Amino acid sequence: MDSTNTAILLLLLALVYLLLTLSSWGKARLPPGPRPLPLLGNLLQLRSQDMLTSLTKLSKEYGSVYTVHLGPRPVVVLSGYQTVKEALVDQGDEFSGRGSYPVFFNFTKGNGIAFSNGDRWRALRRFSVQILRNFGMGKRSIEERILEEGGFLLAELRKTEGEPFDPTFVLSRSVSNIICSVIFGSRFDYDDERLHTIISLINDNFQIMSSPWGEWYNIFPSLLHCVPGPHRRLFPNFGCMKALIARSVRDHQASLDPDSPRDFIDCFLTKMAQEQQDPLSHFHMDTLLMTTHNLLFGGTETVGTTLRHAFLALMKFPKVQARVQEEIDRVVGRARLPSLEDRAAMPYTDAVIHEVQRFADIIPMNLPHRVTRDTDFHGFLIPKGTDVITLLNTVHHDPSQFPAPQEFNPGHFLDDNEAFKKSPAFMPFSAGRRLCLGESLARMELFLFLTAILQSFSLQPLVAPEDIDLTPLSSGLGHVPRPFQLCARAR
Numbered sequence: 091m092d093s094t095n096t097a098i099l100l101l102l103l104a105l106v107y108l109l110l111t112l113s114s115w116g117k118a119r120l121p122p123g124p125r126p127l128p129l130l131g132n133l134l135q136l137r138s139q140d141m142l143t144s145l146t147k148l149s150k151e152y153g154s155v156y157t158v159h160l161g162p163r164p165v166v167v168l169s170g171y172q173t174v175k176e177a178l179v180d181q182g183d184e185f186s187g188r189g190s191y192p193v194f195f196n197f198t199k200g201n202g203i204a205f206s207n208g209d210r211w212r213a214l215r216r217f218s219v220q221i222l223r224n225f226g227m228g229k230r231s232i233e234e235r236i237l238e239e240g241g242f243l244l245a246e247l248r249k250t251e252g253e254p255f256d257p258t259f260v261l262s263r264s265v266s267n268i269i270c271s272v273i274f275g276s277r278f279d280y281d282d283e284r285l286h287t288i289i290s291l292i293n294d295n296f297q298i299m300s301s302p303w304g305e306w307y308n309i310f311p312s313l314l315h316c317v318p319g320p321h322r323r324l325f326p327n328f329g330c331m332k333a334l335i336a337r338s339v340r341d342h343q344a345s346l347d348p349d350s351p352r353d354f355i356d357c358f359l360t361k362m363a364q365e366q367q368d369p370l371s372h373f374h375m376d377t378l379l380m381t382t383h384n385l386l387f388g389g390t391e392t393v394g395t396t397l398r399h400a401f402l403a404l405m406k407f408p409k410v411q412a413r414v415q416e417e418i419d420r421v422v423g424r425a426r427l428p429s430l431e432d433r434a435a436m437p438y439t440d441a442v443i444h445e446v447q448r449f450a451d452i453i454p455m456n457l458p459h460r461v462t463r464d465t466d467f468h469g470f471l472i473p474k475g476t477d478v479i480t481l482l483n484t485v486h487h488d489p490s491q492f493p494a495p496q497e498f499n500p501g502h503f504l505d506d507n508e509a510f511k512k513s514p515a516f517m518p519f520s521a522g523r524r525l526c527l528g529e530s531l532a533r534m535e536l537f538l539f540l541t542a543i544l545q546s547f548s549l550q551p552l553v554a555p556e557d558i559d560l561t562p563l564s565s566g567l568g569h570v571p572r573p574f575q576l577c578a579r580a581r
Contacts, residue, residue: 119471123157131159160309165477169484171515178522184465186523189458189477192311197328202380213372221357240542247578254575262289262394269389275353291327296391299567399450405551406558428541437510441503447518454483491515547578
């Protein structure tokens with residue numbers, strides 16, 4: 091009898107939950123979109139090889155706000171600068187949630203800074219921003235670390251002696267070392283096995299998540315979890331990275347001095363100790379491991395990928411490369427490395443870097459957002475908990491903001507007097523409440539690394555400039571540039 095009562099109670103609870111859910115959706119006025127099929131949703135209208143292009147085409151048919159069903163799940167899609175800005179900036183609180191992204195969430199369980207929500211996300215973000223600032227983010231001290239690392243990078247490029255090489259691993263080691271020095275307290279030697287492991291795991295996962303396999307996993311995680319394919323490497327890779335971070339955390343615990351923190355991990359461990367009696371604390375071992383992973387992933391892959399896109403663009407447009415080098419020679423000379431103070435006197439170089447980020451559009455669909463409450467938007471009522479895709483590619487290619495969006499043109503960021511001109515539609519780090527917390531660090535790295543390289547080397551392609559293909563190899567999570575080699579010839 092008890093089991094029968096329990097079953098009845100569970101059934102009643104399930105019915106109540108279903109009624110509440112239907113009631114909430116019954117009030118909804120979701121934007122129009124293509125008619126979905128049961129279970130499959132709109133997958134027949136979405137090209138599995140290029141979902142980004144499919145979603146962009148649908149925006150031309152249904153407008154800047156429409157609904158698409160990824161499997162059985164309705165998702166609101168926003169396109170164009172004005173609409174994305176209204177959501178992420180003007181109504182930032184309502185659109186500040188993190189949407190479903192099973193590839194990451196099934197690993198982090200919502201414990202990392204990038205894929206957490208609510209009070210946990212706010213606590214972790216506030217803490218992380220403060221600690222990163224304390225360790226020099228956006229300040230002179232972090233600039234000195236980048237300049238030091240730039241010296242090591244230049245030495246590696248000299249070793250190529252002008253012969254062809256693939257820049258992927260060379261750039262990734264230098265870029266990763268910056269965030270590693272903040273997290274772990276010191277940089278790694280370029281032959282250190284831990285650095286090689288970090289880079290290979292991150293690069294592999296970024297490429298898988300940017301492929302159709304990664305996109306399909308996010309739509310049907312339960313099904314794809316059992317299907318063979320390259321996506322099956324994702325979670326073993328995540329596990330290896332977690333184990334590497336955990337080993338470092340144990341080393342930190344053995345030598346921790348709360349009064350003299352050496353790095354991000356020390357500060358997090360100290361915060362954990364301070365709040366260990368608080369049952370509601372968001373600072374525990376899982377959040378430390380996952381937040382560290384998120385920082386490593388974001389701080390390694392995006393800048394390294396952007397620099398590779400920059401190399402391709404500068405080789406395809408040699409006049410642009412020559413003009414940047416002329417500006418470096420005129421403002422900085424050859425006797426010292428460029429510094430951040432030089433950036434204000436180098437508007438063309440600054441414009442080129444911004445145009446690389448706009449044109450390359452590294453994270454074209456942004457990370458998914460989620461509305462935190464029932465939200466009125468453009469005459470529709472989007473229910474609390476609805477996921478939202480903001481198509482940053484349509485922001486960076488909005489003709490109302492960039493006159494020739496399909497062309498690589500540094501003039502998009504120069505005024506009539508050839509001075510640098512900001513654009514409100516420049517959103518490579520997203521916008522609003524979920525703005526990438528590493529933005530200032532990434533901008534410093536891009537300027538200092540690229541100018542140091544071009545000061546000492548000319549980038550020479552192995553093919554004719556007109557044969558260089560700037561279209562990405564894949565475009566799921568990220569726009570991954572096509573593999574290439576180049577020669578770095580000493581100037």
